[in-house]
Amino acid sequence: MAWLVFVFFSLIPYLSVAEGLGVAKSGCTTKCGDVDVPYPFGIDPGCSLEGFHLNCSRNATNGTYKLFAGNVEVLEILLPTSQARMMNSISWQCYDNTARNITDDIWSLALRSTQYRVSSLHNKFLAIGCDTLAYNIMVDYKNHQYRTGCVSVCYSPESLTNGTCSGIGCCETPIPPGINYYKATFDKNFNSSSVSDFSRCSYAVVMEADNFIFDTSYVTTTNFWYKNNGEVPILVDWSIGNETCEVAQRNTSNYACASPNSICKDLGVGLGYICNCSEGYEGNPYLKDGCQDKDECEDKSTCSGNCVNTPGSFNCTCPQGTHGDPRSAAGCNKIERSSPWVKFVVGISVGLMVVVILSCLVYFVHEKRKIAAIKENYFKQHGGQLLYQEMKSKQGFTFTIFKEEELKEATNNYDAKNILGEGGNGTVYKGTLENNKVVAIKRCKTIDEKQKKEFGKEILILSQINHKHIVRILGCCLEVDIPILVYEFISKGNLFNLIHSCRAPCISLSIRLRIAQEAAEALTYLHSWASPPIVHRDVKSSNILLDENFMAKVSDFGASVLAPVDEDEFITLVQGTRGYLDPEYMQTGLLTVKSDVYSFGVVLLELLTRRKPFYLDKPDDQRSLSSAFLFAMKENKLEEILDDQIMDVESMNLINGVAELARECLNMEGERRPEMREVAEALDRIRKTMKHPWVQDNPVEIDSLLGEPSNYKEVEMTSYHSMEERAMLAMEPGR
Ligand SMILES: *[C@@H]1O[C@H](CO)[C@@H](O)[C@H](O)[C@H]1NC(C)=O
Numbered sequence: 001m002a003w004l005v006f007v008f009f010s011l012i013p014y015l016s017v018a019e020g021l022g023v024a025k026s027g028c029t030t031k032c033g034d035v036d037v038p039y040p041f042g043i044d045p046g047c048s049l050e051g052f053h054l055n056c057s058r059n060a061t062n063g064t065y066k067l068f069a070g071n072v073e074v075l076e077i078l079l080p081t082s083q084a085r086m087m088n089s090i091s092w093q094c095y096d097n098t099a100r101n102i103t104d105d106i107w108s109l110a111l112r113s114t115q116y117r118v119s120s121l122h123n124k125f126l127a128i129g130c131d132t133l134a135y136n137i138m139v140d141y142k143n144h145q146y147r148t149g150c151v152s153v154c155y156s157p158e159s160l161t162n163g164t165c166s167g168i169g170c171c172e173t174p175i176p177p178g179i180n181y182y183k184a185t186f187d188k189n190f191n192s193s194s195v196s197d198f199s200r201c202s203y204a205v206v207m208e209a210d211n212f213i214f215d216t217s218y219v220t221t222t223n224f225w226y227k228n229n230g231e232v233p234i235l236v237d238w239s240i241g242n243e244t245c246e247v248a249q250r251n252t253s254n255y256a257c258a259s260p261n262s263i264c265k266d267l268g269v270g271l272g273y274i275c276n277c278s279e280g281y282e283g284n285p286y287l288k289d290g291c292q293d294k295d296e297c298e299d300k301s302t303c304s305g306n307c308v309n310t311p312g313s314f315n316c317t318c319p320q321g322t323h324g325d326p327r328s329a330a331g332c333n334k335i336e337r338s339s340p341w342v343k344f345v346v347g348i349s350v351g352l353m354v355v356v357i358l359s360c361l362v363y364f365v366h367e368k369r370k371i372a373a374i375k376e377n378y379f380k381q382h383g384g385q386l387l388y389q390e391m392k393s394k395q396g397f398t399f400t401i402f403k404e405e406e407l408k409e410a411t412n413n414y415d416a417k418n419i420l421g422e423g424g425n426g427t428v429y430k431g432t433l434e435n436n437k438v439v440a441i442k443r444c445k446t447i448d449e450k451q452k453k454e455f456g457k458e459i460l461i462l463s464q465i466n467h468k469h470i471v472r473i474l475g476c477c478l479e480v481d482i483p484i485l486v487y488e489f490i491s492k493g494n495l496f497n498l499i500h501s502c503r504a505p506c507i508s509l510s511i512r513l514r515i516a517q518e519a520a521e522a523l524t525y526l527h528s529w530a531s532p533p534i535v536h537r538d539v540k541s542s543n544i545l546l547d548e549n550f551m552a553k554v555s556d557f558g559a560s561v562l563a564p565v566d567e568d569e570f571i572t573l574v575q576g577t578r579g580y581l582d583p584e585y586m587q588t589g590l591l592t593v594k595s596d597v598y599s600f601g602v603v604l605l606e607l608l609t610r611r612k613p614f615y616l617d618k619p620d621d622q623r624s625l626s627s628a629f630l631f632a633m634k635e636n637k638l639e640e641i642l643d644d645q646i647m648d649v650e651s652m653n654l655i656n657g658v659a660e661l662a663r664e665c666l667n668m669e670g671e672r673r674p675e676m677r678e679v680a681e682a683l684d685r686i687r688k689t690m691k692h693p694w695v696q697d698n699p700v701e702i703d704s705l706l707g708e709p710s711n712y713k714e715v716e717m718t719s720y721h722s723m724e725e726r727a728m729l730a731m732e733p734g735r
């Protein structure tokens with residue numbers, strides 16, 4: 001009876017037969033209510049492909065029609081994407097506060113043995129609630145079973161956020177592909193009993209992701225269910241049969257892509273295939289003449305020029321007198337016929353630009369050449385040629401001529417951080433060469449004209465000096481106004497710092513004498529190595545460097561000149577350091593090796609007294625160490641001036657010997673001063689008569705004696721290191 005009623009109603013009003021729309025088979029119903037029913041779907045017998053029959057049923061109460069596939073309502077059929085939107089019920093579970101029991105309604109969507117599968121891309125499994133563990137039990141078209149799910153927990157309504165579904169009040173998981181059955185259930189142990197004061201119910205459903213935005217009221221009320229009347233849309237994919245295109249095409253009477261100009265698309269084994277119109281055609285590929293030529297020219301945005309529609313394509317050209325790409329947004333543009341005036345202006349400006357660019361280029365090339373020429377000039381001036389020739393002729397000659405840029409790079413553009421020391425005539429930088437070798441780089445402030453010319457020659461001589469107590473000169477740079485010298489780097493600073501900044505107890509007498517003797521030997525070597533002799537000119541304790549073994553290395557002889565042969569020539573500018581300067585040289589300007597002897601005498605005094613050679617802030621008669629010393633010697637009050645750290649009864653004889661030697665060195669008349677060789681020999685003798693020859697000086701002792709950090713970074717680092725050590729020792733328990 002009910003069936004009869006259904007048939008009766010189903011015959012009359014919804015029968016709007018196909019009218020040129022070409023979506024349904026001719027003579028078949030095209031719509032059910034508002035929903036289009038395109039072939040291969042069909043309502044009437046013989047109007048659909050196998051597996052695509054749908055029911056259209058009328059609600060007797062309000063007279064509306066609904067489309068059903070089995071018992072699932074169909075909302076929409078999407079032909080070009082082979083999808084359909086269906087209605088799906090929401091599973092729920094609620095906790096009853098008064099009865100203290102759980103009520104629930106569990107739904108499943110069964111599309112097994114149909115042509116439909118839940119779309120994995122567009123749907124997700126959603127669970128809503130505050131004490132919810134929802135399971136999604138699924139079966140795919142290969143009959144494989146899956147179980148996924150998610151947990152949603154919250155402790156107060158305040159912890160919920162609109163729009164975020166990430167485990168607080170709402171959780172979601174994706175859907176694997178090929179699913180045609182699912183059931184959403186709940187774990188009864190997550191039953192909202194603990195949060196029932198603000199959230200009693202949990203919901204779970206697979207639904208179209210784009211149709212869901214989490215709202216906090218879904219947790220605290222039953223809005224989610226009531227708003228949707230217990231049902232939400234789900235997107236399903238559909239396909240034809242379960243064979244591949246190739247297999248299906250073998251039996252043309254069964255092949256679904258009936259239209260010419262259609263293409264078949266494989267979805268995979270067991271999933272069948274779908275049809276689509278070829279490019280340039282549109283319509284229903286499942287109908288005999290479904291795919292019709294698409295009139296691309298109708299859509300003005302595809303072609304802004306002259307559009308001619310052709311089967312499967314279109315011809316788009318720019319109208320005569322214009323050019324461009326008619327298919328792009330820019331479209332066709334009129335070909336401008338520019339006036340002669342415009343042409344003239346354009347021509348002039350282009351010409352001007354070319355001229356400006358060319359002159360810039362010429363200028364830069366010229367500047368570069370100029371700089372190169374200046375460099376070349378300096379190089380020649382400083383006798384670079386001579387050096388080059390010498391270097392070529394002598395093999396194993398390790399002297400390097402540096403480029404200006406190399407040294408700039410090595411010192412980080414003469415960064416103040418790299419300054420090792422600053423003296424009257426120049427600044428010494430620590431530099432790291434490209435091969436990671438550390439060197440000391442000396443930039444002089446000025447040199448006189450005569451020196452400039454002789455520079456190459458002098459450097460050549462200096463570079464050949466090879467003595468273990470003389471700092472080696474590694475190279476120089478001649479491309480600059482004032483040549484730059486590169487020395488080996490000596491790590492432990494200078495004697496001046498060692499003497500004058502050490503805390504008590506300071507270095508022992510034996511080490512002081514050893515350093516003095518080594519320095520004396522170095523000067524002896526300088527004085528006797530060449531003829532005319534090389535005069536150091538600036539012997540002082542800060543020019544006696546100490547290497548890691550605290551061996552003396554005399555440095556800074558680069559400022560020295562070869563003592564001139566011809567007496568007339570050698571009245572040079574008086575140079576030197578106050579306190580060390582030979583008074584005779586000061587008066588006459590005559591520079592001899594004996595000037596070095598005088599300065600060395602002052603160094604001996606420094607070692608004996610641990611006083612600085614010159615005090616600006618003392619009364620005139622006590623300013624100079626040498627005069628204070630000579631005065632003390634005359635008055636027989638030597639003890640008053642000596643460093644009490646080295647004074648003891650046993651070494652008094654030795655000290656007197658050194659003091660006597662110093663006095664000889666400090667003689668006002670150069671002639672009467674001893675030769676440097678004699679000084680070195682005397683020191684050697686004194687050392688040999690030391691009463692305790694077994695007391696060897698060792699670097700460890702010296703290390704511990706090193707006082708305040710000097711300019712040398714290594715020393716600073718040692719002191720940091722020991723601070724750290726101290727801190728660590730202080731932290732040790734029991735200390
Ligand atoms: C028909 O519509 C009425 C009112 O809208 C509704 O209450 C009823 O459940 C519907 N019946 C069916 C079979 O859908």
Ligand SMILES: *[C@@H]1O[C@H](CO)[C@@H](O)[C@H](O)[C@H]1NC(C)=O
Pocket residue numbers: 059062063064
């Ligand atoms: C008829 O009832 C259905 C529910 O069964 C409802 O979705 C639809 O809006 C109602 N139509 C009218 C015109 O009231």
Ligand SMILES: *[C@@H]1O[C@H](CO)[C@@H](O)[C@H](O)[C@H]1NC(C)=O
Pocket residue numbers: 053054055068069070071
């Ligand atoms: C259509 O409805 C009839 C009668 O209610 C039912 O027997 C048949 O199975 C339904 N077919 C489909 C495809 O839903």
Ligand SMILES: *[C@@H]1O[C@H](CO)[C@@H](O)[C@H](O)[C@H]1NC(C)=O
Pocket residue numbers: 080081082265274276277278279
């Ligand atoms: C069918 O072709 C149209 C246009 O050529 C395209 O937009 C659509 O995505 C295709 N459908 C499928 C399922 O490939």
Ligand SMILES: *[C@@H]1O[C@H](CO)[C@@H](O)[C@H](O)[C@H]1NC(C)=O
Pocket residue numbers: 096099101102103
């Ligand atoms: C829960 O308790 C109420 C009232 O006692 C009862 O009516 C209902 O049937 C119970 N439900 C279940 C699922 O036990």
Ligand SMILES: *[C@@H]1O[C@H](CO)[C@@H](O)[C@H](O)[C@H]1NC(C)=O
Pocket residue numbers: 160161162215216217
């Ligand atoms: C979330 O949005 C709803 C309205 O859609 C509003 O009533 C509610 O207060 C909002 N919740 C929060 C936490 O902002």
Ligand SMILES: *[C@@H]1O[C@H](CO)[C@@H](O)[C@H](O)[C@H]1NC(C)=O
Pocket residue numbers: 100101102188189190191193
């Ligand atoms: C609700 O869950 C709690 C644990 O969270 C459990 O002890 C209780 O038995 C559950 N109630 C029901 C009716 O299953």
Ligand SMILES: *[C@@H]1O[C@H](CO)[C@@H](O)[C@H](O)[C@H]1NC(C)=O
Pocket residue numbers: 251253254
């Ligand atoms: C093609 O399909 C039709 C209908 O299913 C069937 O009757 C026919 O035997 C098939 N032909 C071949 C060659 O398989």
Ligand SMILES: *[C@@H]1O[C@H](CO)[C@@H](O)[C@H](O)[C@H]1NC(C)=O
Pocket residue numbers: 242269270
């Ligand atoms: C295809 O479907 C037919 C029945 O419709 C079935 O007999 C056959 O086993 C299926 N083949 C595959 C590969 O699933």
Ligand SMILES: *[C@@H]1O[C@H](CO)[C@@H](O)[C@H](O)[C@H]1NC(C)=O
Pocket residue numbers: 310315316317
């Ligand atoms: C497109 O139009 C141009 C000129 O009208 C013609 O030369 C060309 O052959 C046409 N192309 C096609 C594919 O019709």
